[in-house]
Amino acid sequence: MGRMVDADGVHLWVEQRGEGPDVLLVAGLGDPAEAWRPQLDGFADRYRLTAFDNRGAGRSPLPDGPLSVARMADDAAALLRALEVPSAHVMGFSGGSFIAQELALRHPGPVRSLVLMSTMARPDPYFRSMTRFWNWMVERAPDERTMLEAFFLWIYTPRAHADGMVDRCIEETLAFEHPQSAEAFQRQLAAFAGHDTLDRLGGISVPTLVLAGELDLATPPRLGRAVADSIPGAVFEVLPGEAHQPFQEVPEVFNARVGVFWREVEARADGNAARQR
Numbered sequence: 001m002g003r004m005v006d007a008d009g010v011h012l013w014v015e016q017r018g019e020g021p022d023v024l025l026v027a028g029l030g031d032p033a034e035a036w037r038p039q040l041d042g043f044a045d046r047y048r049l050t051a052f053d054n055r056g057a058g059r060s061p062l063p064d065g066p067l068s069v070a071r072m073a074d075d076a077a078a079l080l081r082a083l084e085v086p087s088a089h090v091m092g093f094s095g096g097s098f099i100a101q102e103l104a105l106r107h108p109g110p111v112r113s114l115v116l117m118s119t120m121a122r123p124d125p126y127f128r129s130m131t132r133f134w135n136w137m138v139e140r141a142p143d144e145r146t147m148l149e150a151f152f153l154w155i156y157t158p159r160a161h162a163d164g165m166v167d168r169c170i171e172e173t174l175a176f177e178h179p180q181s182a183e184a185f186q187r188q189l190a191a192f193a194g195h196d197t198l199d200r201l202g203g204i205s206v207p208t209l210v211l212a213g214e215l216d217l218a219t220p221p222r223l224g225r226a227v228a229d230s231i232p233g234a235v236f237e238v239l240p241g242e243a244h245q246p247f248q249e250v251p252e253v254f255n256a257r258v259g260v261f262w263r264e265v266e267a268r269a270d271g272n273a274a275r276q277r
Contacts, residue, residue, distance in 0.1 A: 001015070002014060002015040002033065002059075004059070005052075005079060005082050005083065006082060007075055007078035007079040007081075007082050008074075008075075008078035008081075008082075010055055010060075010063060010075050010078065011060060011061060012052050012053060012054075012055065012060045012075060012079055013032070013033065013052060013053040013058055013059035013060050014033070014050060014051070014052045014079065014083070015033045015040070015050075015051050015052070016048065016049065016050050016051075016083075017040045017044040017048070017049045017051075018040075018043060018044030018045065018046070018047050018048050018049050019044075019047075019048050020046050020047040020048055021046075021047055021048070021088075021089065021112075021262070021266065022047070022048050022050065022085045022086075022087065022088035022089070022112075023043065023047045023048065023049045023050065023088055023089045023090075023091065023262075024050050024076065024079075024080065024085070024088040024089070024090045024091070025039060025040075025049060025050065025051040025052075025091055025092075025096075026052075026054070026076060026090065026091070026092035026093075026096035026097070026099045026100050026103075027051070027052075027053070027054060027057065027092075027093065027095075027096045028092075028093050028094030028095040028096045028097075028118075028192075029094060029095045029185070029188055029189060029192060030057055030180045030184075030185055030188065031057060031058075031096075032053045032057055032058030032059070032176070032178065033051035033052055033053055033058065034058075034176075035093075035248070036049075036051045036247075038247060038248060038251030038254075038255070039051075039091075039247060039251070039255060039258075042251060042252075042255040043255065043259070046259075047089075047262075050079075050080075050083060050085065050088070052076075052079060053178075054072055054075070054095075054096070054099070054188070055067070055071075055072060055075055056180070056184035056187060056188050057180055057184065057188065058178050058180070059178050062181075062183075062184045062187065067187045067188065067190070067191045068191050068194065069095075069098045069099055069102050069191050069192065069194070069195045070102050070106060071191075072099045072102075072191065073099050073100075073102035073103040073105075073106050073107065074106065074107075076090075076099060076100075076103050076107075077103060077106070077107035077110065080110045081110075085110065086110060087109070087110045087111070087112045088110060088111070088112055089112050089113045089114075089115070089262050089265070090103060090104070090111050090112070090113070090114055090115070091114075091115035091116075091117070091258065092114075092115070092116060092117070092119075093117040093118050093119075093245065093247060094117070094118045094119070094192075094218070094219060094244065094245075095188065095191075095192040095195075097116040097117055097118065097119035098119070098120070098192055098195040098197075100114055100115075100116060101114075101116065101119070101121070101195075101197045101201065101204070101227075102195075102197065104204045104206060105197065105200055105201075105203055105204060108204075108205070108206070111206050112206060112265065112269075113206050113207045113208065113209075113261070113262065113265045114204070114206055114207070114208040114209070114231075115208075115209045115211070115258055115261065116208065116209070116210045116211070116224070116227060117211045117212075117246070117247060117254075118211075118212065118213060118216055118218065118219045118224070118244045118245070119210060119212075119219060119223065119224050119227050120195070120219050120223035120224065120226070120227060121195075121196070121197045121198040121201055121223070121226055121227045121230060122195075122196045122197070122198040122226070123193055123195070123196070124223065127193070127218075127219070127223070128193065130154065130217075130218065131189055131192070131193040134151065134189055135186055135189055135190075137150060137151070138182045138185050138186060139182055139186075144173075144174060144179070145170060145174060148169075148170045148173055148174075149170065152166050152169065152170070153217075154217045154218045154244065155218065155243065155244045155245055156169070156243055156244070156245065156249065157213075157215055157241070157242060157243040157249060158215075159241075159249075160243075160249055165249065169248075198226065198230060201227065201230035201231050202230060202231070202232065204231045204232070204234075205232065207233065207261075207264075207265045207268070208228070208231045208233070208234040208235070209234070209235050209237070209257075209258070209261045210224050210225075210227050210228040210231075210234055210235065210236045210237070211224070211237055211238075211239060211246075211254075211257070212224035212225070212236070212237070212238050212239070213238070213239050213242035213243045213244055213245075213246050214238050214239060214240050214241055214242060215241065215242060215243045216242070216243050216244045217243070217244070218244050219244065221238050224236060224238075235261075237257070239253070239254075
């Protein structure tokens with residue numbers, strides 16, 4: 001069950017599952033905590049997972065005032081403090097991976113490791129044109145279903161469009177009781193389109209895994225590679241045949257890879273602690 005948490009005055013809807021080392025899951029544009037269902041289900045036997053609705057998504061209200069990736073990273077840090085989580089593996093996808101980058105830069109203390117899925121450090125001309133189109137698409141589409149049908153062309157593989165997964169995602173989104181307003185979508189989109197950490201990523205010192213989908217149109221592998229190249233020691237991998245959200249399309253494959261990474265991080269930490277004793 002979820003609950004509302006006061007994170008330094010910003011009210012964020014939070015769902016927690018499982019027991020074990022802490023994991024913070026940071027969702028992307030417009031997505032509520034439910035976007036992480038395959039990970040909440042898949043890792044709860046080994047980890048304590050915290051998923052939440054970013055401000056302006058799902059059940060978390062969008063306060064007045066400027067919205068930026070840095071501010072949403074501050075929200076995430078405040079949430080960890082409110083939940084008394086001293087450190088966590090942080091995993092973000094798309095816009096959530098932008099937030100995760102800023103969290104590691106602005107609040108490095110609680111960040112144990114990073115998994116950045118479908119990520120970038122600085123928009124290129126294609127990305128800027130795409131987000132400008134999305135900005136007016138959410139206003140001009142004749143209805144929400146048509147908007148989702150268009151938006152999901154950038155998000156899911158042709159396979160998912162062919163096998164009915166996209167149709168199921170559309171129905172679930174339309175049935176969700178807390179739809180995102182067009183204004184909130186546009187304000188989140190503007191924040192994500194303004195994201196730029198490229199010249200600062202060298203300051204991230206935690207173990208980092210950067211994953212990209214081979215077929216991702218929204219954040220192609222070239223953008224993820226630039227992130228990994230800028231973070232000392234980061235591992236970069238391309239998932240063949242996948243697009244923007246493989247954590248939903250092939251959760252078994254995705255969870256297995258991330259699980260190996262987290263175990264490696266924990267083993268190194270245990271080894272370092274043993275040497276210091």
